[in-house]
Amino acid sequence: MFLSSNPILLLGLIITVSYLLLRFLHKTSILYTLKKRWRLIEDRSHVYQFYKVPQFNELMQENQLYRRVFAYLNSLSSIEDSDFANLFSGNKSNEINLFIDPNQIVVDTFLSARVYWSCERDSRSRALVLKIRRSDKRKILRPYLQHVHAMFDEIEQRRKEVKLYINAGDEPERNGRWRSIPFTHPSTIETVAMDSDLKNKIKSDLESFLKSKQYYHRLGRVWKRSYLLYGPSGTGKSSFVAGIAKFLCYDVYDIDLSKVINDSDLKMLLLQTTNKSMIVIEDLDRYLAEKSTAVSLSGILNFMDGIISCCGEERVMVFTMNGKDRIDPTVLRPGRIDVHIHFPLCDFSAFKTLANSHLGLKEHKLFSQIEEVFQTGSSLSPAEIGEIMISNRTSPSRALKCVISALQTNGDGSRGMGRVGQQLGESTSGRFVEECGEPGSIFCREGVHTMKEFRKLYGLLRMRSGRKDSMDLDSVEKENSKQET
Numbered sequence: 001m002f003l004s005s006n007p008i009l010l011l012g013l014i015i016t017v018s019y020l021l022l023r024f025l026h027k028t029s030i031l032y033t034l035k036k037r038w039r040l041i042e043d044r045s046h047v048y049q050f051y052k053v054p055q056f057n058e059l060m061q062e063n064q065l066y067r068r069v070f071a072y073l074n075s076l077s078s079i080e081d082s083d084f085a086n087l088f089s090g091n092k093s094n095e096i097n098l099f100i101d102p103n104q105i106v107v108d109t110f111l112s113a114r115v116y117w118s119c120e121r122d123s124r125s126r127a128l129v130l131k132i133r134r135s136d137k138r139k140i141l142r143p144y145l146q147h148v149h150a151m152f153d154e155i156e157q158r159r160k161e162v163k164l165y166i167n168a169g170d171e172p173e174r175n176g177r178w179r180s181i182p183f184t185h186p187s188t189i190e191t192v193a194m195d196s197d198l199k200n201k202i203k204s205d206l207e208s209f210l211k212s213k214q215y216y217h218r219l220g221r222v223w224k225r226s227y228l229l230y231g232p233s234g235t236g237k238s239s240f241v242a243g244i245a246k247f248l249c250y251d252v253y254d255i256d257l258s259k260v261i262n263d264s265d266l267k268m269l270l271l272q273t274t275n276k277s278m279i280v281i282e283d284l285d286r287y288l289a290e291k292s293t294a295v296s297l298s299g300i301l302n303f304m305d306g307i308i309s310c311c312g313e314e315r316v317m318v319f320t321m322n323g324k325d326r327i328d329p330t331v332l333r334p335g336r337i338d339v340h341i342h343f344p345l346c347d348f349s350a351f352k353t354l355a356n357s358h359l360g361l362k363e364h365k366l367f368s369q370i371e372e373v374f375q376t377g378s379s380l381s382p383a384e385i386g387e388i389m390i391s392n393r394t395s396p397s398r399a400l401k402c403v404i405s406a407l408q409t410n411g412d413g414s415r416g417m418g419r420v421g422q423q424l425g426e427s428t429s430g431r432f433v434e435e436c437g438e439p440g441s442i443f444c445r446e447g448v449h450t451m452k453e454f455r456k457l458y459g460l461l462r463m464r465s466g467r468k469d470s471m472d473l474d475s476v477e478k479e480n481s482k483q484e485t
């Protein structure tokens, strides 16, 4: 009575009760159960067709479609939401996979139609059964199965172990042939410090390349893309190459031009690469400038174009260089190089990324001072700054002081392309340690003491980056002794 005479109170009461009711439905499974019941009723009002995908044919040979559908279903997010699923450990130590169970129905949606998968098992074999509305059959059956095929290819691509192929030239009988090892480089696109907008642009360029098969075909172009990574030594080019390979899940063919005997040998190497692979030539500018390869410029150009004329598709080519200035412009023309990516020396923003990843520092009172030093034009490569941080990682403040000191030492802008390693050696040995440390302290000494040690370390750094000429620690040692005598 009182309520009916007070509409505001009545409205408030309705809102409160509705809110509590909704919260109750949301917190409990009642809404879910109601939805499920409703769906059952709705399903009963349709006529369905069933398609069975047996695991084996009558000769007990495996049905490849079964394998594909099984992998596809197990990758669906709806399997996680279903009432029941089997859990299995995967190939990697902490990997857990969900697998469809015979008592389970997996619902999938395609072109706004719902399809249902279940698993049948008898004493001899299993089968997956697709249930599809008769009214949807014409519209979606074929494209849906094509979609399953395409998704399976993508899953396989992501799952496979990425391999690094290197061209062996030292054994004559193996010349021109690739040798492979598992590609275990630890870098990813994420671990390379670079402008985040640029990084996102590169990732979306790679992603759109992966999805563009039809587009390239429509244009009558071979499905391939070439990237040039250029910048001073130690700025992350090789690390980024590894990151791209992992991002694409492509095998890497790393061509060592010094081991290629002539132009046609280079072409043969290209012919022996597979689809969905990345072909890498590092330090191309050095080979061209020093003529330290038996391959001619026209051989290189043909190689870059060769991918168009002779070799399948879905390839990515990556070239690295310290600088583009000395390069014949024909090498860089569009079509040969599609995307140019500059790797600069470390700026303040990249420094902060490195401080976060290497020292766990998001902010520090010394940051403002470091920013000022960067503003004076001082710069080191990310490799140099990263190394100082690693050497002093037990004391972030000490690491930052060392970075300031190193930046001030190198702030005259006199670094030469490709000689950064040597400059780091000079700055992190004697002079640098004195400036960075206090009397009697061991500041910065954990890492690099002498030119010899620095070179050894830099040899290791380059070895990690995968270049053959820097793998030979012995020759680094020999060179050191020559320098010291």
Ligand SMILES: Nc1ncnc2c1ncn2[C@@H]1O[C@H](COP(=O)(O)OP(=O)(O)OP(=O)(O)O)[C@@H](O)[C@H]1O
Pocket: 187, 191, 192, 193, 194, 231, 232, 233, 234, 235, 236, 237, 238, 239, 240, 322, 343, 381, 382, 383, 384, 386, 461, 462, 464, 465
């Ligand atoms: N931008 C960066 N972000 C994070 N780490 C970096 C970056 N640049 C270099 N490094 C680190 O420095 C080391 C050397 O880097 P990398 O070999 O990728 O440089 P590079 O540009 O290929 O040098 P080079 O021209 O001498 O071959 C690696 O250990 C890498 O992790």
Ligand SMILES: [Mg+2]
Pocket: 237, 238, 239, 282, 320, 465
């Ligand atoms: Mg490199």
